[in-house]
Amino acid sequence: MANILNEILRHGxxxxxxxxxxxxxxxWQQALWRRFGRALVxxxxxxxxxxxxxxEIHALNAPQYNLTGLGLRFSAxxxxxxxxxxxxxxxxxxxxxxxxxxxxxxxxxxxxxVGDCGRDxxxxxxxxxxxxGVSQVIPVDVVVGGCPPTPLQLLEGIWRAVTxxxxxxxxxxx
Amino acid sequence: xxTSMPLVRTLSGVVPAWQETVSREDLRTLCLTQxxxxxxxxxxxxxDEGEENFDLHLAxxxxxxxxxxxxxxxxxxxxxxxxxxxxxxxNRLQRATHDLLGLLAQGAAxxxxxxxxxxxxxxxxxxxxxxxxxxxPLLEQEPYxxxxxxxxxxxxxxxxxxxxxxxxxxxxxxxxxGERVLRLDTQLGYTHKGIEKRAESLAPTELIxxxxxxxxxxTVAGAWATAQAVxxxxxxxxxxxxxxxxxxxxxxxxxxxxxxxxGYLCNDVGLSAGFSLFWALKETAxxxxxxxxxxxxxxxxxLLGGVAQGLTVRDCQSLQAECATLEREVHRLQDLLQExxxxxxxxxxTGRVTPELAARxxxxxxxxxxxxxxxxxxxxxxxxxxAQAEVRMATRAQGDVAARVAVRFDEVFxxxxxxxxxxxxxxxxxxxxDAFPPLRAGVGVGWVEGWRGExxxxxxxxxxxxxxxxxxxxxxxxxxxxxxxxxxxxIVPDFPLIxxxxxxxxxxxxx
Numbered sequence: 175m176a177n178i179l180n181e182i183l184r185h186g187x188x189x190x191x192x193x194x195x196x197x198x199x200x201x202w203q204q205a206l207w208r209r210f211g212r213a214l215v216x217x218x219x220x221x222x223x224x225x226x227x228x229x230e231i232h233a234l235n236a237p238q239y240n241l242t243g244l245g246l247r248f249s250a251x252x253x254x255x256x257x258x259x260x261x262x263x264x265x266x267x268x269x270x271x272x273x274x275x276x277x278x279x280x281x282x283x284x285x286x287x288v289g290d291c292g293r294d295x296x297x298x299x300x301x302x303x304x305x306x307g308v309s310q311v312i313p314v315d316v317v318v319g320g321c322p323p324t325p326l327q328l329l330e331g332i333w334r335a336v337t338x339x340x341x342x343x344x345x346x347x348x
Numbered sequence: 349x350x351t352s353m354p355l356v357r358t359l360s361g362v363v364p365a366w367q368e369t370v371s372r373e374d375l376r377t378l379c380l381t382q383x384x385x386x387x388x389x390x391x392x393x394x395x396d397e398g399e400e401n402f403d404l405h406l407a408x409x410x411x412x413x414x415x416x417x418x419x420x421x422x423x424x425x426x427x428x429x430x431x432x433x434x435x436x437x438x439n440r441l442q443r444a445t446h447d448l449l450g451l452l453a454q455g456a457a458x459x460x461x462x463x464x465x466x467x468x469x470x471x472x473x474x475x476x477x478x479x480x481x482x483x484x485p486l487l488e489q490e491p492y493x494x495x496x497x498x499x500x501x502x503x504x505x506x507x508x509x510x511x512x513x514x515x516x517x518x519x520x521x522x523x524x525x526g527e528r529v530l531r532l533d534t535q536l537g538y539t540h541k542g543i544e545k546r547a548e549s550l551a552p553t554e555l556i557x558x559x560x561x562x563x564x565x566x567t568v569a570g571a572w573a574t575a576q577a578v579x580x581x582x583x584x585x586x587x588x589x590x591x592x593x594x595x596x597x598x599x600x601x602x603x604x605x606x607x608x609x610x611g612y613l614c615n616d617v618g619l620s621a622g623f624s625l626f627w628a629l630k631e632t633a634x635x636x637x638x639x640x641x642x643x644x645x646x647x648x649x650x651l652l653g654g655v656a657q658g659l660t661v662r663d664c665q666s667l668q669a670e671c672a673t674l675e676r677e678v679h680r681l682q683d684l685l686q687e688x689x690x691x692x693x694x695x696x697x698t699g700r701v702t703p704e705l706a707a708r709x710x711x712x713x714x715x716x717x718x719x720x721x722x723x724x725x726x727x728x729x730x731x732x733x734x735a736q737a738e739v740r741m742a743t744r745a746q747g748d749v750a751a752r753v754a755v756r757f758d759e760v761f762x763x764x765x766x767x768x769x770x771x772x773x774x775x776x777x778x779x780x781x782d783a784f785p786p787l788r789a790g791v792g793v794g795w796v797e798g799w800r801g802e803x804x805x806x807x808x809x810x811x812x813x814x815x816x817x818x819x820x821x822x823x824x825x826x827x828x829x830x831x832x833x834x835x836x837x838x839i840v841p842d843f844p845l846i847x848x849x850x851x852x853x854x855x856x857x858x859x
Contacts, residue, residue, distance in 0.1 A: 177684055177687060178621050178622075178688075181681075185628065188624075219510055220516045222538070222539040222855075223539070223855065224561040224564040225563060225564045225853065226561065226564025226567070228564075231514050232514055235627065236628060236630065237624045248514060265467075265539050265540055266466075266486075266540075267466075267489075268509065268538050268539065271509050271510050271517065297546075297557065297561055298541045298543065298546060298561075300483075301481050301483070301545065302467060302474050302479075302484055302542055302545070303474070303542030304541050321561075
């Protein structure tokens with residue numbers, strides 16, 4: 175235990191502050207609190223990706239991005255989630271599972287399609303095995319292109335989804 | 349012999365490989381003899397030769413190289429004697445070959461479909477040349493006949509395809525008594541994207557782009573193996589510097605994947621500090637890739653005839669410096685894990701695959717090396733520059749999670765040594781062909797030791813150099829069935845840990 179504490183102390187706090195044109199960190203956190211009054215909970219579904227996008231979603235959990243501090247959390251169940259992060263061109267074999275996962279999300283809910291495959295099937299296209307993009311199966315709010323998109327692009331996409339016109343219909347807490 | 353074709357011919361290229369035609373009648377005898385001599389089945393696939401003619405193909409790893417057996421099947425009778433009693437990993441390969449191409453393994457132990465869930469009808473085979481690759485009318489998903497276990501107190505836990513974490517989709521059916529797993533039956537194929545059909549009639553450069561996306565975490569290995577196959581058909585070597593840079597990127601890929609998995613192996617035993625410390629290192633290494641070549645995971649760095657970017661002297665210096673830092677940090681983390689009784693308690697004897705079982709079932713790659721299966725292409729069949737660098741193979745005999753963790757640590761340190769060696773001895777010169785040689789028809793193979801294990805590619809180009817048949821095989825196809833054995837007798841909560849210690853690719857096996 176002492177060794178672990180020692181190691182943590184030696185490394186210090188690794189989380190970074192970053193910003194993008196639309197918002198800085200503080201604006202982001204305030205907006206999340208204003209809209210959700212709590213953390214934004216995300217559920218991820220791999221609908222046939224090559225696992226490249228999964229690598230970047232994992233990378234979001236690296237300490238540099240300080241995800242929990244930002245007010246974002248991944249959930250084990252779609253029933254606890256506000257937002258669905260979907261990767262892959264949607265293989266025919268995942269179509270039903272994706273529909274059911276989406277149906278399990280309580281309203282209001284948002285969908286972010288991740289990667290060039292999530293947008294339109296990407297390199298895998300549309301075929302006997304692929305439907306050619308997430309929007310072929312469920313309504314999509316925001317598409318984050320890239321092969322794979324970087325963690326910052328993912329964060330920006332999530333931000334765009336919850337601040338979109340549909341996002342602002344949420345009641346404002348006192 | 350009436351044919352003037354030689355029975356065995358050596359394929360050109362960097363992989364030592366021979367192709368030979370074998371009659372259907374001789375196939376089993378040949379396989380049995382080869383098995384006795386220590387051969388291993390790397391891959392099994394089929395091809396449509398037109399007008400109801402089909403060939404079955406097998407790739408065997410033998411002493412000193414790869415034997416590619418081509419078995420022409422009689423017209424209108426696309427069947428062959430099953431080989432799953434000779435090579436255990438033939439089971440799923442045979443089923444996949446049937447689902448996609450309709451070649452039937454006579455006398456196979458299992459008749460369940462493997463890759464087909466209902467995206468295409470049972471009597472249609474998407475890889476046949478007559479099929480246009482477009483969507484079939486939507487069918488009901490067929491229920492998969494899972495193996496059931498009966499008895500007092502036995503119940504089933506179905507898991508997936510959507511799992512609790514951020515992982516790929518697959519279905520696991522556990523039969524348990526209390527917390528103990530009696531049996532696991534796996535159904536994969538959820539991420540089947542039809543990549544082999546997609547590849548047909550692509551140009552070789554487009555194919556290498558696709559090959560880097562068979563399994564995203566092995567993009568360098570996948571693209572390199574496919575590039576090897578194309579280059580062997582075109583009959584021209586790549587510049588020496590390019591081979592060295594490809595190996596450099598392959599080792600960097602091994603490094604970042606091992607760092608990430610070691611982090612998750614901490615996470616899965618509740619040591620979240622270990623997770624954060626490993627992932628901080630991985631993220632730093634990924635950013636190095638971005639600053640050097642503009643891509644965090646080195647996608648599209650392997651091109652036909654070389655690599656996308658040469659490295660400057662300054663790039664090399666920054667990589668060297670990073671190696672020194674990583675080596676120091678990973679040693680500290682290794683000590684941390686070794687001294688942590690709670691972690692060791694979860695790792696030791698968990699998810700054990702004994703060397704005997706591993707040999708019988710054909711476990712290979714990193715998981716194989718943790719169960720005393722001493723096979724690493726970088727050592728067993730080294731190409732440039734691995735032959736010069738004299739890779740030290742990491743092996744353990746315990747076959748448990750602890751052994752797989754130990755092999756990963758050893759491989760991290762060996763990769764760091766290799767990266768430094770490659771940079772110090774990097775030959776000068778171009779790192780990409782200045783012009784493509786004329787495209788031509790032919791067959792070729794690629795074979796690369798990715799971080800998870802071997803990636804094999806068989807390729808046939810048509811007259812204009814377009815893809816006729818491309819079959820990539822990720823080591824996951826052979827190793828997935830052995831996970832079912834590894835979890836037997838373990839408790840359900842240890843499954844994520846055992847699964848992560850293998851970390852097999854769903855996308856790589858589903859195709």
